[in-house]
Amino acid sequence: MSPRRRFTEDERRAILKEVDEHGLSITIRKHGISASHIYSWRKRTESDAPSTTGLEAELRRLRQENQQLKEMVAEKELFIRIKDSLLKKTLSRGKTD
Incomplete structure (x- = not known):
């Protein structure tokens, strides 16, 4: 099992953008992450958005x-x-x- 990878905020934003452009399943396979990561990142970035x-x-x-x-x-x-x-x-x- 590979060590757990930590993504920077910029990497997370880029991955979220990639999900929007290419789709969820392709992106999670490419980066080796779970869909739940995408959903939690998206929720976090939406809540961090300026009011x-x-x-x-x-x-x-x-x-x-x-x-x-x-x-x-x-x-x-x-x-x-x-x-x-x-x-x-x-x-x-x-x-x-």
Whole structure:
């Protein structure tokens, strides 16, 4: 069994680029590494990437705010429906008495 090889960051980036260009199976056979290495390297490089641009961050914030507003409207709508239902029950009882 051969000794474990350590790849530098530049080598890892080059191998990831090669995977994108030539495919996973060819690249892992060529370099003698496992697919799990590729996946973990890719995940690590994506997490190390600079954070999103200002526009992307603003878009994410607006989407979160939009979701919160939708939830608030849904709660209000549910409250109104429950109130209307209770009023109908109350009014129907008053008519039969």
